[in-house]
Amino acid sequence: WGIKRLLKQIVMSSVYRQSSRVEPQELKQDPTNTWLARYPAHRLSAEMLRDNALATSGLLVQKQGGPPVHPYELEDSFKPSKRSSGEGLYRRSLYTYWKRTSPAPAMTTFDAAKRDVCQVKREKTSSPLQAFVMLNGPQFVEASRQLAHRQLQQTPDKPEQAVLQMFRLLTSRSPSAQEQQILLKLYEANRDRFAAQPKAA
Known part of the structure; x- marks a missing residue:
């Protein structure tokens, strides 16, 4: 058997592509989702959360490739680092510079992987700090300001x-x-x- 064929079959299956929206009939027939009647709801990962905030505000830079960038959070994480300017602040989290011993605090608050040890599966926690980062983190504040500005212009x-x-x-x-x-x-x-x-x- 081929791994590529298996992955293709999984990804193209109706179960994999289904919505997390709960229909009343499905809830009655499968309340605990044993038979995978719906996709289980889950929180976005740290990187996806940041990228989603930038995308909804219209700030996300879609450019692919290039050197690593230093967004706001890294300036607080380790002092020798200087913040990127211009589009470097709004690149996808995939291009964020990582220092193994000192990851970005905003990312670790949302359970981003720590790079000093191997991590097979990320933990999923809920803490008050996550709400504070969403309300006060410079990247999220800027994204919300830009979203509001754009919407009020429209x-x-x-x-x-x-x-x-x-x-x-x-x-x-x-x-x-x-x-x-x-x-x-x-x-x-x-x-x-x-x-x-x-x-x-």
Whole structure:
């Protein structure tokens, strides 16, 4: 048997390509997903999470090949490193420079592999630090700022449409009426706050 043929058969199978969306009938027939009625939901890896944030904001540079780059996080990780500029900040995580003894803190927070020992399978943890990195990490802050700027340029006087489009872009689904209402209230509260305090924006 050939490994290539086996991989092709697995990848082209309906089970491998199915959605993680849960249909009520499937949930009733296979609640624990024993028979693989749906794809199990899982968190993105550290590199995919960063790349996804950059892609949704429109900042991701798709260029292939080239030397390693030094994004924001590496400057904090080891001091001799100097941050890249221009498109080097927005290259895919695949091209990020790695120092074996000192990986990027933002990546290790999301369980990126440590390079000083062999790791067969990555751990998947949930910690408050992950939320803090998503809220305060320079790469994520810049990506969210760029996403908001781009969306407000496309729909300047239509907050409902802006919220709907951004929600769809980030989650690949439409928001429920309750979710949309909460997000609109948050948008209006922040708009009023920053209009009164432009320096805080």
